[in-house]
Amino acid sequence: MSWEEYKLAIRTTVRRRHNGRAFRERSQPNLTFALSLFLFLFVWFALQRYLTAGLIPVSLLSLILLSRSTACGRKTSRFSELEHLGSQSSEIYRGSFVSFLSFLDDFHKKKANMEVLRTIFKRSKPKVVQPPKVPTDDVYPVHFFDDTKPFRGMLLNWTLRFDDVLDADKLQSSLSRLLEIGDWKKLGGRMRLSPDDKLELHVPECFTPERPAIRFSHDVHDFPIADHPNAKHLPKSTSVPSIQPGVVNFYTLGARPGAPMTLEDLLTSDEPQIHLHVISFTDATVVGLLFSHVLFGAAGMQSLVTNWSLVMAGREAEVPALCGAREDILEDVGVQSDPDKEPFLLDPRQLKGLRHLRFNIRFLWDMWRRPEIESKVLCLPPKFVSDLRARAMADLHAMDEKGALGAEEEAPFVSEGDVLTAWWTRMVCTARGGKRSVTVLNAVDITGRLKSVFAPGKHYVQNFALGTWTILSSAEVVKAPLGYVAKCFRYDIQTQTTPSQIMAFMRRLREAGRCGDQPVYGKPDSMLIIFTNWSRCKFFECIDFAPAVVPRVDPAAAAAANRHSATSADGEITATAPQDSEKAAAEATATEVSSELAAKKPPPGKLSYHHSLARTRSVLSRNVFTILGKDLSGNVWVSALGHPECWEHLEKYIATSSK
Structure with missing residues (x-):
């Protein structure tokens, strides 16, 4: 039996377990489907001539029923469902589809033609006013598979936690230096939109404090991370499976207040593409990177932090050249002129019309x-x-x-x-x-x-x-x-x-x-x-910020060591009072406990936790x-x-x- 035959057998079995009808598409439209289709086509025809506001709830109702009427194995009456949805049409009108309905109402008042109706699906946006072009900037292209609708709409916050105190200035200087090496400077460019609606990156001829390679911000707290009202809830490793607070709860940790939220914020300003935000505690550091998804995805993030670590360690000579910065490596891949074109397997499954x-x-x-x-x-x-x-x-x-x-x-x-x-x-x-x-x-x-x-x-x-x-x-x-x-x-x-x-x-x-x-x-x-x-x-392995770790001395261990090694001026060991001995024993126990905890911690400069989230949360983000x-x-x-x-x-x- 082949794998395809086995899959068919599995699907046949599970269908039978659901009374033979649960997951089968209907071959014949039922009465409600036909009614819904008729209503939809009627309203669509009416929209081409004149729009009647009273038809709006009916049209929306027909669309909803059209999508629901193919569900199989229904035991309830379709007409009862129609009655139920009809009673809710006023809520639909006021709630979820309010923007859609207001547009249609405006369409009715103006008696616009069908060309205006198409803007329901393709809205025109006001023209973006960009800063004046700097003649000396080096212009890099944004390639085809980077300049997509989903990526344009996504600025990301990448938040990393380290259980060490890191030198924030060293983090900033090493990342800035990386973006000065060869074509790595592309990542320090300013996002611009060309006249033909293509994104470009305009890179300053020389990075200056006025036009830096990255935007840097630093918050310093003189208390441990456990005392911070938000950062203390960052997820921690557990010995059993655990469900912990989600990434949206830590939105403020990833970037400074007032940081760009959308692509338009980048297009209308001279802000660099990468923002570095460091939050320092007495026992930990949170590092936030903000960037547009247009720049890169997860593999690009890996290249960035790997080479950032090299520069931080003084191994700048090992930083490889950045390939494909000007010429798209995929320019001639997957084009219509391919001599041996193969049909896409999922073409029959594409949802159209x-x-x-x-x-x-x-x-x-x-x-x-x-x-x-x-x-x-x-x-x-x-x-x-x-x-x-x-x-x-x-x-x-x-x-x-x-x-x-x-x-x-x-x-x-x-x-x-x-x-x-x-x-x-x-x-x-x-x-x-x-x-x-x-x-x-x-x-x-x-x-x-x-x-x-x-x-x-x-x-x-x-x-x-x-x-x-x-x-x-x-x-x-x-x-x-x-x-x-x-x-x-x-x-x-x-x-x-x-x-x-x-x-x-x-x-x-x-x-x-x-x-x-x-x-x-x-x-x-x-x-x-x-x-x-x-x-x-492998972010937990490739990120190595050990050169930026600030050495830390355990106060309890230092105090215990000082008491046990205290000597007199002539070299004799001084006596310790009984209460001092008890205190020293307690401190030694605390030191042992801290040592056990340290054994579970990652090595210095290594990542203990990270996550990423979009700057603007879409209601479409689910599952x-x-x-x-x-x-x-x-x-x-x-x-x-x-x-x-x-x-x-x-x-x-x-x-x-x-x-």
Whole structure:
């Protein structure tokens, strides 16, 4: 039995367990679907002539019903659902769609034509007023796959915690120096928009205090981090799986007050692209980096901190040249002129036209019905993760014995990332219930997969992540073995990231044009879950700020040492009073405890925790799961945005698994 045949068998089995109809798409539209489609087409036709404000709630109602009417296995009457939604139309009118309705009302008053209606989907923004161009600036291009709509809308705060006191001036001077070396200076440029709506980076001929390479700020506190009202809640490693405060709770730690929030803030000012914010405590340091996602992604972040560490250590000569700063390494990759073009595997699954509209309406409906999203951070100890993977591998070996994996030459394999992706997807599907399909988007770095393009050992600071798509049913995710679900992700990553498939997907992205809409794959009723895995970047290993560590003396240990070694002027050891002996013993015990805690701490200058979050939080951000990496103790850190019921289910799962 091949892998595809086994997947078909699994899907058939889970369908039967749900009375044979739970996850089957209907082949014939029911009465409500037909009614909804008729209402939608009627209103759309009316919009082309005259707009009647009274039709607005009906049109929105028809769109919502159109997206919901394909759900299978409904036991309630569609007409009762219509009545229920009709009673809520006034709330829809006043609430979630108020901006949409106000625009339509304005459209009615002005009796505009259909060209104005198109601005519902493509709004025109006021022209950005940029500072005057400096003639001596060196202009660097922003490449095609960096200048995208999602990246333009995303400024990131990367927050790093160190359990050491770091020299903030050394952090600033070394990072500034890195951005003066060769084409690394591109990262110190000012973002500008060209007349043809392309982003550029204008780099000063020479960085000065007036136009620095980075914007630096420093807050100093004369107390430990445990006394800070916010920083004391930063996640800490635990011996059992734990759910801790999410990244949105630490927004103020990542940047100075008044720092840029949006791309427009950068375009309309002379602010550099990278902001460094350091918060110093008596026993720890929090380092915040603010930058636009247009500059780079996780791989670029790794290159930045690795070479920043080299400059800090006085090893500037080892900093490699920055490749691709002026010429896009992907300029001729994935273009229509490729001689051996291969069709993209997911082309038949792309959501277009009415299918895409239904997906968007369903997404907006979910957002309106369940607006609550909670941000949490997970600390998963090594044993928990290894047990999960062992369980998945046992499932795979059992499947292999049945011949379900086909004639694979290599032994069955899934990575920790595959298993964690399967595990979290199952948590979401179990908690949300329902009978919808699931579309999982996995971000994958392509630098190691296009070996004919990327030379080994070269450093590129760009965005090189593309998405792979896995389309499953909730029944598969919940009822099939964990190893099966993990294998589905591994299989799709392998098949969708061959050089030919990467180029095929890049052609689809190029067809949309610069800053075009990203294609979406799956089913119209799909629930979208997004995964990003930073484990390959190994931030806990590559960041080494030891040269900036300020030496610290333990007061208790120093006092105990002074008392035990106190001598008289003639060299004789002085006597110690009984109360002094007891105090010294207590101090020695405290020293031993602090030594045990120090053994659990990372080495000096090494990272103890980090996270990233967007400067502006979008209401569209939901079901997002980011694996931040594995620390030096083997703990896997995860940041996630999920619905409250997902976290409640996860808390119960952790409580059960920890017994």
